[in-house]
Amino acid sequence: MAQTTQIAVLGAGPGGYAAAFYAADLGMQVTLIDEEKNPGGVCLYRGCIPSKALLHVAKVVDEAAHASKWGVTYGAPAIDVDKLRAYKQGVVDKLTAGVGSVARLRKVNYVQGRATLTGPKALKVTAASGDTDIQFEHLILATGSHPTKIPSLALDSPRMMDSTSGLELPDVPKSLLVVGGGYIGLELGTVYATLGSKVSVVEMTSGLLPGADRDLVQPLEKRLKTLFAAIMLNTKVVKVAEEKDGIRVTFEGEVAEKEQLFDRVLVAIGRRPNSKVPGLETTRVKVDAKGFIETDPQRRTAEPSIFAIGDVAGEPMLAHKASHEARVAVEAIAGHKAVFEPQAIPAVVFTDPEIAWCGLTEAQAKEQGVDVEVAKFPWGALSRAITVDRPEGLTKLVLEKSTGRVLGVGVSGSGAGELIAEGVLAIEMGASAEDLKMVIHPHPTLSESVMEAAEVFFGQSTHVYKPKKK
Amino acid sequence: MTEFKVPELGENVASGDVAKVLVSVGDTVKKEQPVIELETDKATIEVPSSVAGVVKEVKVKKGDKVQVGAVIFTVDDGAAGNGAGKAAAAPAKPAEVKAEAKPEAPAEVKPEPKPEPRPDPKAEAKPESKPDTKVLPMPQRQAADAAPPAPSPAPAANVLPAAASPAVRRLAREIGVDINAVPGTGPAGRISQEDVKEHARRILSSVGSAGSPAAGGAAARASRPMPDFAKWGEVAREPWSNIRRVTAEHLSYSWNTVPHVTQFDKADVTALEELRKKYKDQVVKAGGNLTVTAMLVKVLATALQKFPQFNASIDPDRGEVIYKKYVNVGVAVDTDRGLLVPVIKQANQKNITQIAVELQQLAEKARDRKLTVDEMSGGSMSLSNLGGIGGTYFTPIVNWPEVAILGVSRGGTEPVWKSTPAGPSGSAEGSFVPRQLLPLSLSYDHRVIDGADAIRFLRWVVEAIEQPFLLSLIG
Numbered sequence: 001m002a003q004t005t006q007i008a009v010l011g012a013g014p015g016g017y018a019a020a021f022y023a024a025d026l027g028m029q030v031t032l033i034d035e036e037k038n039p040g041g042v043c044l045y046r047g048c049i050p051s052k053a054l055l056h057v058a059k060v061v062d063e064a065a066h067a068s069k070w071g072v073t074y075g076a077p078a079i080d081v082d083k084l085r086a087y088k089q090g091v092v093d094k095l096t097a098g099v100g101s102v103a104r105l106r107k108v109n110y111v112q113g114r115a116t117l118t119g120p121k122a123l124k125v126t127a128a129s130g131d132t133d134i135q136f137e138h139l140i141l142a143t144g145s146h147p148t149k150i151p152s153l154a155l156d157s158p159r160m161m162d163s164t165s166g167l168e169l170p171d172v173p174k175s176l177l178v179v180g181g182g183y184i185g186l187e188l189g190t191v192y193a194t195l196g197s198k199v200s201v202v203e204m205t206s207g208l209l210p211g212a213d214r215d216l217v218q219p220l221e222k223r224l225k226t227l228f229a230a231i232m233l234n235t236k237v238v239k240v241a242e243e244k245d246g247i248r249v250t251f252e253g254e255v256a257e258k259e260q261l262f263d264r265v266l267v268a269i270g271r272r273p274n275s276k277v278p279g280l281e282t283t284r285v286k287v288d289a290k291g292f293i294e295t296d297p298q299r300r301t302a303e304p305s306i307f308a309i310g311d312v313a314g315e316p317m318l319a320h321k322a323s324h325e326a327r328v329a330v331e332a333i334a335g336h337k338a339v340f341e342p343q344a345i346p347a348v349v350f351t352d353p354e355i356a357w358c359g360l361t362e363a364q365a366k367e368q369g370v371d372v373e374v375a376k377f378p379w380g381a382l383s384r385a386i387t388v389d390r391p392e393g394l395t396k397l398v399l400e401k402s403t404g405r406v407l408g409v410g411v412s413g414s415g416a417g418e419l420i421a422e423g424v425l426a427i428e429m430g431a432s433a434e435d436l437k438m439v440i441h442p443h444p445t446l447s448e449s450v451m452e453a454a455e456v457f458f459g460q461s462t463h464v465y466k467p468k469k470k
Numbered sequence: 471m472t473e474f475k476v477p478e479l480g481e482n483v484a485s486g487d488v489a490k491v492l493v494s495v496g497d498t499v500k501k502e503q504p505v506i507e508l509e510t511d512k513a514t515i516e517v518p519s520s521v522a523g524v525v526k527e528v529k530v531k532k533g534d535k536v537q538v539g540a541v542i543f544t545v546d547d548g549a550a551g552n553g554a555g556k557a558a559a560a561p562a563k564p565a566e567v568k569a570e571a572k573p574e575a576p577a578e579v580k581p582e583p584k585p586e587p588r589p590d591p592k593a594e595a596k597p598e599s600k601p602d603t604k605v606l607p608m609p610q611r612q613a614a615d616a617a618p619p620a621p622s623p624a625p626a627a628n629v630l631p632a633a634a635s636p637a638v639r640r641l642a643r644e645i646g647v648d649i650n651a652v653p654g655t656g657p658a659g660r661i662s663q664e665d666v667k668e669h670a671r672r673i674l675s676s677v678g679s680a681g682s683p684a685a686g687g688a689a690a691r692a693s694r695p696m697p698d699f700a701k702w703g704e705v706a707r708e709p710w711s712n713i714r715r716v717t718a719e720h721l722s723y724s725w726n727t728v729p730h731v732t733q734f735d736k737a738d739v740t741a742l743e744e745l746r747k748k749y750k751d752q753v754v755k756a757g758g759n760l761t762v763t764a765m766l767v768k769v770l771a772t773a774l775q776k777f778p779q780f781n782a783s784i785d786p787d788r789g790e791v792i793y794k795k796y797v798n799v800g801v802a803v804d805t806d807r808g809l810l811v812p813v814i815k816q817a818n819q820k821n822i823t824q825i826a827v828e829l830q831q832l833a834e835k836a837r838d839r840k841l842t843v844d845e846m847s848g849g850s851m852s853l854s855n856l857g858g859i860g861g862t863y864f865t866p867i868v869n870w871p872e873v874a875i876l877g878v879s880r881g882g883t884e885p886v887w888k889s890t891p892a893g894p895s896g897s898a899e900g901s902f903v904p905r906q907l908l909p910l911s912l913s914y915d916h917r918v919i920d921g922a923d924a925i926r927f928l929r930w931v932v933e934a935i936e937q938p939f940l941l942s943l944i945g
Contacts, residue, residue: 336644337640337643337644338640338643339643341631341639343631370630400630400658403657403658403659404658405630405633405658405659405660407630428635428636429635429660430632430633430634430635430654430656430658430659430660430661431658431660432657432658432660434657434658435657
């Protein structure tokens with residue numbers, strides 16, 4: 001069977017399906033190819049979405065446990081893992097089916113199968129039902145990424161998990177070692193710990209969430225120290241071995257007990273781009289040393305008919321970055337002068353408390369020699385945070401010293417992921433601290449912390465008394 | 471009281487016409503509020519106020535031509551709209567304020583506009599403290615105060631991205647403007663869509679003015695529709711020769727650029743004619759023709775040394791007059807292909823015979839199409855003698871960048887009143903005598919030459935013709 005299409009999109013994650021839908025909306029004929037039954041990709045099937053469903057449950061469990069402090073005592077939670085797994089799966093099914101029906105409404109030709117490029121303008125899709133040859137004018141590669149594997153952690157055992165199998169929630173292990181103190185490890189660690197596992201985290205570097213400003217990480221680190229059995233920093237896993245009762249892990253670094261036994265080990269040490277697309281060598285597409293497909297600011301590869309977006313096209317590997325690149329690439333194909341040039345890409349860690357930041361971090365400002373002033377508003381003075389008994393948060397603004405222009409925003413605290421959107425808007429619009437200060441924020445909400453942090457920059461915040469230094 | 475003056479409007483823009491006055495007496499103006507619309511030859515500019523307060527007096531009206539630095543209005547900053555009492559002081563230095571304080575006719579154009587420095591935001595921060603009303607300073611950042619209200623330079627490259635929203639960045643991209651080069655006028659240097667458009671306009675107008683204005687003028691004329699001449703009778707269409715086209719462009723430019731004045735006089739050439747006839751053969755032997763033109767070249771060469779402003783050019787961009795230390799005289803030559811103007815170089819260092827010989831050679835070259843560009847450039851002043859054909863007077867067009875041209879028409883014998891010396895009775899008596907008179911027309915650039923200077927020059931030329939001995943005496 002042979003087909004022709006104006007645009008073929010390979011990979012139906014939040015980059016690929018956004019590209020396909022937008023192209024269809026612009027009146028192009030689109031073919032979207034993925035191995036899954038419905039569009040969704042890692043994000044919907046094995047990433048953002050299932051993890052957030054589980055984290056929501058974890059948060060409810062945690063809140064219930066805290067309620068005794070407020071005079072409401074619940075019994076110990078009885079956890080039905082099958083039912084929990086089904087709830088999570090229901091969320092995934094609902095969303096992917098939804099995206100699938102939207103694809104049909106848009107008349108996007110969805111082809112399920114595995115694609116092999118046969119040239120700069122052709123590919124072949126292999127499926128159980130047979131092969132399909134597809135001729136395209138343009139191709140958007142949105143093949144995503146996969147969990148990083150390293151030899152020292154390569155052990156073929158059901159007790160060894162990566163983020164994908166971890167989200168499958170096979171059981172609630174008595175003890176779990178999370179390898180990697182990044183956002184994936186901490187999110188999944190939080191889920192398992194709340195469900196009852198004794199969770200230990202091992203991180204190679206000196207702190208959790210490398211890349212985030214330390215003052216934002218601190219409230220989370222404080223809480224995780226009570227939630228987790230152990231946080232081992234500056235420590236490496238050198239060996240894993242299967243035993244009858246679990247996995248024996250050998251550590252190297254700042255840890256007293258060099259050998260420990262865990263029921264399960266979850267490896268979350270990062271993700272690698274899926275750039276080994278079969279048949280890519282039949283095109284001029286170039287792949288860099290880190291495995292990302294090289295693109296220009298329009299996301300066009302070295303092969304003019306082929307674009308690449310999302311995780312496979314470079315850091316940061318985030319769904320919302322992929323969706324934005326999708327629009328850029330489609331507009332470029334449609335002949336517009338679109339380029340990918342965001343001034344802020346928000347990053348959110350959905351732990352409890354959440355951490356979110358965008359734009360320039362304080363550490364980056366220092367590194368790049370940008371003359372900034374940081375204005376912080378601690379949530380201890382934020383009424384809404386006190387009412388929900390979560391005063392440990394922080395909202396900070398990284399501001400250009402001479403003008404007060406907002407260059408970076410960081411939030412640590414419950415709901416930080418929602419609050420950061422205002423920061424992104426402020427940076428993209430070129431807003432100044434004065435603008436944020438003069439925008440009325442609703443009371444009592446956590447968003448007031450953004451306004452009050454801006455007031456701190458001017459040496460006057462309603463709820464923080466901090467006289468201006470001479 | 472504070473004056474708001476026309477700020478620097480941009481490169482090479484020294485003045486503009488007031489297209490609209492957006493404030494009137496009694497209005498409260500804020501900083502950055504547009505107060506007048508100025509039409510310059512490059513663009514219409516909305517001029518934002520750099521001062522705040524209640525308008526006391528508006529010194530311009532629609533249609534006025536104003537220079538950079540001219541006072542637009544004054545405000546009473548005692549009633550400053552700015553709560554901090556931070557009404558800006560005039561950008562001018564105190565001494566200049568004094569000089570400007572005299573009431574000026576609104577439309578008056580200051581003879582020598584001095585571009586003033588852009589208001590320095592730091593310099594304006596002197597509140598006029600009033601003892602009875604105490605205004606508390608608002609919590610303001612020292613740093614934020616320093617944010618200039620005037621367009622701040624684009625942020626240093628590679629450090630910070632341009633402070634422009636995604637939609638503004640898209641606009642810049644689509645019209646081909648580098649967003650990092652756009653000066654932002656908003657708070658914290660934020661770039662608006664207007665800033666992008668203004669920047670694009672500035673780029674376009676600077677490119678436009680670099681092109682040939684003469685070509686622009688020709689284009690403007692060419693743009694008027696042509697009637698269909700064929701409906702009135704037969705016509706023939708021939709290509710416009712290159713030489714005619716260049717002449718047309720050159721003369722159009724000169725005509726549009728140079729404010730022309732032409733003055734007339736007559737020279738008595740009776741004596742000169744006698745000399746000419748007497749020495750004619752001698753010059754022929756040397757290989758030239760002793761013509762009136764050759765003799766006039768010598769006269770002009772001598773006059774140019776005596777009147778240096780006739781041997782000059784104007785550089786309006788630099789505001790300078792260029793005086794030439796060399797004396798080259800161009801002579802218009804009629805050819806079958808059109809008008810050509812070969813130049814006798816260093817005419818002041820040549821005698822009339824040499825000039826006559828050279829003129830002969832150049833005229834032949836002109837008719838044989840052998841003149842080089844070099845032989846046709848570098849003139850100090852030009853001479854156009856149409857006397858061989860006829861006519862009484864004409865108004866020649868200055869051969870820009872020269873500033874003067876002498877036109878010569880046909881001479882003839884005329885009765886001239888000649889008085890005899892006063893007799894014993896004391897009454898002057900005399901009679902008409904026939905004399906040969908040559909009509910002269912001097913066109914000049916009134917920007918550098920005034921009427922009195924021109925007539926002095928022309929009188930000198932006339933006298934030199936009438937008394938050729940003067941040439942040897944001075945030249």
